[in-house]
Each structure stands twice: as structure tokens, then as C-alpha cells.
Amino acid sequence: MSPRPDLGPKPRLGYTASLIERAAEQRADAAAIAALESDPRARAYAIGGELVALKKTAAGLDPQFTLPEARALGPTAETVFLGLLDGAARFAIALERSTAEALKAREDFVVTDLRSIAIQGLVEVDHLPPIAEGKALLHWHARHRFCSNCGAASNLVEAGWRRDCPACHGQHFPRTDPVVIMLPIAGERCVLGRSYRFQGSMWSCLAGFIEPGEAFEDAVRRETHEEVGITCGRVSYFRSQPWPFPTSLMIGCHAEALSREIVIDRGELEDARWFDREEVALMLLRQHPQGLATPPSVAIAYHIIRAWVEQEIEFR
């Protein structure tokens, strides 16, 4: 086995380790939510689709607004309750597209997408989990304003954690889409792929949505076979990560490759090939001679790949 490379301290996985206490028991209590909203210590994240509004301040960019400040930005849609921090509420407020676009022109704001905010470190890292929570929840509302059971317009209830249909009385809950993301490995080699939408020379893990009726070990094997033609045996779970693009939950795994020949599904992937551990270490370190690189450490793919390079994976 190759020597264990020194990749430096382990960075934090993006969007995890929230400091927010969700206080779910408050959601159905309209009076409690109203009191939290009117508390001057309440703060809101202002999110318009993929865009997040950041205030320029002397201390840097601040994603938090008082509720009156957020609602003065322009037309808004849903307000959702994210939870409590030191006893004060955190909300997310949906900006209408026109509001978010208009803010882009103002010099006292930066309005950009969450991926850029996370990768470029534009805000304190502890803001990323509540922004992810709010973005996913608001995206669900934006796409679910009508009842899927009967077509009637539905209503936001429980501070944003449910929608009720006044016609058929259906109750609808926020949706989270589980996705398997995996690294097929065989001894000193692993398979990485390139999606058509990847920029530059990035290579990453394979991934796909879990389907109805699948355990995720089965989904790992099916997706790996579909995308690169590799048959996998044992699957080892690694970590999970909320991924609000728009409403996914990434389930990171390593998979034992039982076959070696790669057959690429060109409908899904631009390319895929075997990499050895030393080459991947250089990609993690951003020292690859041809400039190939893994995803950044905000993404679980970086951590899945790194755990294998650091020989921390064991199939059981």
C-alpha cells in the first residue's frame, strides 16, 4: 500500500453542524411564532430561488436581516421558521425574483448563489446550515403552492412546515430527495467521473437519486452499474449531507468494485476512468500536473474521496 499522504487538517463538511435548535414544538403555536417574529432579536435570511441577499457591513458580508429590513427589500413570498439561536428566532423569507434581481444593482448588497457563498467563504460558516434549511424549505413552497392531490391552491401552515389543502383536506410535508453519492474502489484505484455540467477539470464521485423500493446499498449498485458499467459488491456508508440544490440529501458511500471494465453512459457522464491513490491525492491537494481536481471541501464528494486516499475505509 502507498504511504498515507499528508492532506492537512480536515475541513468542515458544508451545511452540517447547525447551531439552530429547530424547536419543532413551536411550529403549530401561531401565538408563539408571532411573538418570536415581533421580538427585535429575530433575524431572517432573505432568499430568492438560488440567490441569497448579503448586506455589506464594515465587518464583512452579513446574511441576516431584521424582519422589517427583509420585508422592506421588495415584494416577498413565504416566511418560514427555522428555529432558535440563543432564544431568538431565525426565519427565512422568500424574495420574489424581481426583488432579488433588483437588489443585484444596489451597492450596499451582494446577491449571489449559495454555492458561490459557500465555496468562496463569503459569510461566517455557521450561517450555511440555516441558509441551507431555509433555501430547501422555500424551494419546496415555491414548487408546491397547489395541492398535488386535487389541484386546489394550498395554504402554508405550521410556520412553513406543512401545506394544507382547503378543498380535499390533504396535508403536504416538505420534500427531501435522498441521493446516493459513491466512490467505487478496488485496492489502490478508484473510479471518478465527469458530468457534462462540471466546470474546468473537476472529477468527482458518481451519484443518483434513490428510487421507490430501494435500500441505498441497492441504489449504489444500480447507479454505478448504469453510469459506468461496474458491478459492485459491498457498500460502506460514510456520511450524509443536506444539499439544498434544490432539496437533496446526499448519502455518501464507498463501494467495492467487483469488475474493472468501464462502460460509460454518455447520456449521464462526459467521462469516467480509474485513478490511482497518488494521483487522487494530488487532485485533493490542487497539485495535479494537468490541473485535475476533486470538488471543494464544502461538498461531501471531497470527504468521500479523501477518506479513501487516507485509507480510512473498511468494508464489513
Next chain:
Amino acid sequence: MSPRPDLGPKPRLGYTASLIERAAEQRADAAAIAALESDPRARAYAIGGELVALKKTAAGLDPQFTLPEARALGPTAETVFLGLLDGAARFAIALERSTAEALKAREDFVVTDLRSIAIQGLVEVDHLPPIAEGKALLHWHARHRFCSNCGAASNLVEAGWRRDCPACHGQHFPRTDPVVIMLPIAGERCVLGRSYRFQGSMWSCLAGFIEPGEAFEDAVRRETHEEVGITCGRVSYFRSQPWPFPTSLMIGCHAEALSREIVIDRGELEDARWFDREEVALMLLRQHPQGLATPPSVAIAYHIIRAWVEQEIEFR
């Protein structure tokens, strides 16, 4: 530590290890699907909500119908393509409620719910995964005949794997709801709870839906604290299981309990308490002196609990 009890051979986890190859590349090919439908070797499961129709045969109960047989049962709704078995297609066909109810009166059928079929072993165990796949997919269609984005009636496409909206052109994919199911443990003791809906003297793991913005380790800690007031530290993933009641994905975990006092959320649980390993072994063996029992082995809870009793859990 107590001696490792002999619990006998490990039973199979229900609804997993499907023999069906999903053949997802065929779904968009209407001609291929039509050819598979008209192949006399094609078979369908006939499912009406919670109910599954089983034919009485000399060899036992058979959940498989030819497509003409299934459609002759009475009014049906969606047909969805589950995949291939030995080159022949397996479908699931939605029975209208009236059809399923009418079949109950016939002597040549047994019509009952999937839980009973699984627990009582009414069909060959290899039928359970495709029935789970079909049931979850058909339930999604039944509750999503209208576009959640604009309220228009949507259309089934891709052999049942997508619904398209003719008005706003939204595309909708089957929904799977990830649920954490966990056993909080502390040395020789674990916490089990009783839901109000449990029958008899059953005690089981705690469980709850993963929310937007949560990794599942975070969801385990939040739900355990909400339901029984226990603070948890490390979380160890065990296995996952599709759970088509109606569209869940169970994510089984063990959690390291850092506190001991139980405070029950009576809105969620009828009861919860600490159990020691020896008492739980008797519950798994159905030999408990007061008749207390774990869930049956079709459910992941049995396997989560058993793995702890058999001392196979290690936090890392």
C-alpha cells in the same frame, strides 16, 4: 458484558434484495415498453392502495397476474414498469378502490394489506421487493395527479417514473421520504418506545422524518431529544430499508446516549423506558415473561435491536 445470546439464524430484512433489474434505460422508450407489455411472459402485481390482490392456486397464493388478467379484475388506474426478471417485464397496476373491495368478496382471491402479507409470509419472499416498489410508486401517482406547481392535471410519462405538466411544463419525479430509525444505547441498556398505534405489547426503536437541511446524524439526535429527552453523541449507521407505508426509506442507526433521564413527548409516544440487554434478547426470542416483544424481522427495527443485543455495534 453479558454473554452473547443465541438468537438463531439471521432472518432476511423485508423488501430488500430485489431480483428485478430496473432497466431504467427502457422507461423513456414507449415502443420498448409496449413490446414488453404485450409479451405473454409479462406479469403484473395488482395493488389498490394498501391492498394487494393474491390469486389462490394449487401451489399457494400468487401475487402475479398476466396483464389481461389484471385488467379484467375491474376498473384500474396507472400501470407502472418495475423492471425485468429473466428478460420478462414486471409491472404494477393500480386497482381502483372499488375493484379491490369487490375482489375481497371473491373466493378465488385473497385481498389484504402488504404488512400482513409480509409478516404472515403469504407469498414467496422474493415478491416483496417488487410489490414494495410498485406500491410506493402507485401511491405517489394516486396523490400526485395534479401539478403542485400550477394545479393543472399532469400526465404519467416514462412508464410511470415521471409526471409532466402540460400547462407549466413542470416535471415531477417519484417521492421517497427518508426517515431515521434509531436505538439510543448506553452500555448494557437501550431505550425503546411504544407508539400509540402499536398493537399488543410491542416496543420498538424511535423514528422520525428527516427535515430539509439535516444530515441524518443530526436528525437522529434531534428526534431522540424531541421524543424522549435523551441527548445523543455519536451516531452509527446500520442499514437502510425501503418502507412503502406509503413512501418511506428507513435509515437504521445506533446512537450513543449521553444522558439518562427520559422525558416522554406524549404527543408522539405512549411510553418509553430503558431496557437491559437480557430483557431485549427475550423480546427478540418471543420469550419475555410479560409478553413484551420487538417488531417482527420483516422490519429493520428488529435488526437494529438484534445487532445491539449481539454486540455487533461499534461507534467510530
